[in-house]
Amino acid sequence: MARKWDERYNEAKIKESYGKVLELDPNGTAGTFTHEYYKTTAPYRDYAELALASQSINSAKPDLAPLKAFIAKHPGSPLLKRAWQTMSQYYSYQAPKEEAAAFFPEYAAKFPDDPTVLSSWLTRIVRDKEPADKGLEIAERIKRIPALSPYTSIEQQEAALHLIRGDRGKAEEVYGKDVMADRVDTFAYTLINYANFWLDKDANKDSAVAMAEKALMLMPDDAYYVQQVAGVYVKAGMEPKALALYGPDFLQKNFGDAAKLYSYASFWNRQGKNLESAAVAAEKACAAKPGTYYYWNTLASISSKMKKWPEAIKAGEKAVETAKGPTKEAMQKALDKIKQDAAKK
Secondary structure (H helix, E strand, O other): OHHHHHHOOOHHHHHHHHHHHHHHOOOOOOOEEEOOOOOOEEEHHHHHHHHHHHHHHHOOOOOOHHHHHHHHHOOOOOOHHHHHHHHHHHHHHOOOHHHHHHHHHHHHHHOOOOHHHHHHHHHHHHHHOOOHHHHHHHHHHHHOOHHHOHHHOOHHHHHHHHHHOOOHHHHHHHHOHHHHHHHHHHHHHHHHHHHHHHHHOOOOHHHHHHHHHHHHHHOOOOHHHHHHHHHHHHHOOOHHHHHHHHOHHHHHHOOOOHHHHHHHHHHHHHHOOOHHHHHHHHHHHHHHOOOOHHHHHHHHHHHHHOOOHHHHHHHHHHHHHHOOOHHHHHHHHHHHHHHHHHHHO
């Protein structure tokens, strides 16, 4: 139950339900839970304590003390890395440069061979534009990690050995179709990142577009990549191609999928283009899931860009009505801004 409330970002219920877990299992002896995504097994108590400690980092003024207390209290917990990863979110994006510069060496010293840790440090250095020499050193460290090198892969030999032992399932696990599908996805993602990187630098346009199109060849039925390539086309000044790929025809084929409708509407809202079609998508998404505040907020934003003020205000009011917690205040501010803009017109 606590995890369900966590997925819905209901802060009050999160505190209440995880607090109940701690009441029932204060010593961490009632059993363990294995997280299906992180594949980490730990006492229910540890999960509850970490979840509660993590809440404080998402506030307007992040408080890292609870996470630091969890790390000090449970130095051998299987969730220790998760606690550090959660703290790194603050140091990666919100902390002043000096704080980040003190945090990341300590973080990397704790997990020296973890490419995710090193990559987060490298990303922060790129954002700060210094120290470049240290960033290049970290990049070299990442490239030397064996798990990331295609030349040191032994999965094929491992799979052969598992087959010799008669274990087809294990062979598939280390070198089967799911492994290859993940690698194709990863490569496609890399191509999209390349395209966006150079287009944001206003360079290598032809290569950027070509690589984005190769990503789409790899993942032609994936709506995420369709949208990403459309975004590349828009950045490259190729709006007709973007509309041909991710315009009204795409919308027509996906009228029954609320998530795709919302994603489509949100994309074109950000671009400030194709707004008539985006409004249709947003309206249908809201009709399919009327209790989703961010659907209504997107419709309000699109309508305001089109200067359809009554529709924008009505959608904004629905966003306020369906939002909960801190998001309700944010939706009210957005609605107030729409009303102010409407009054000026």
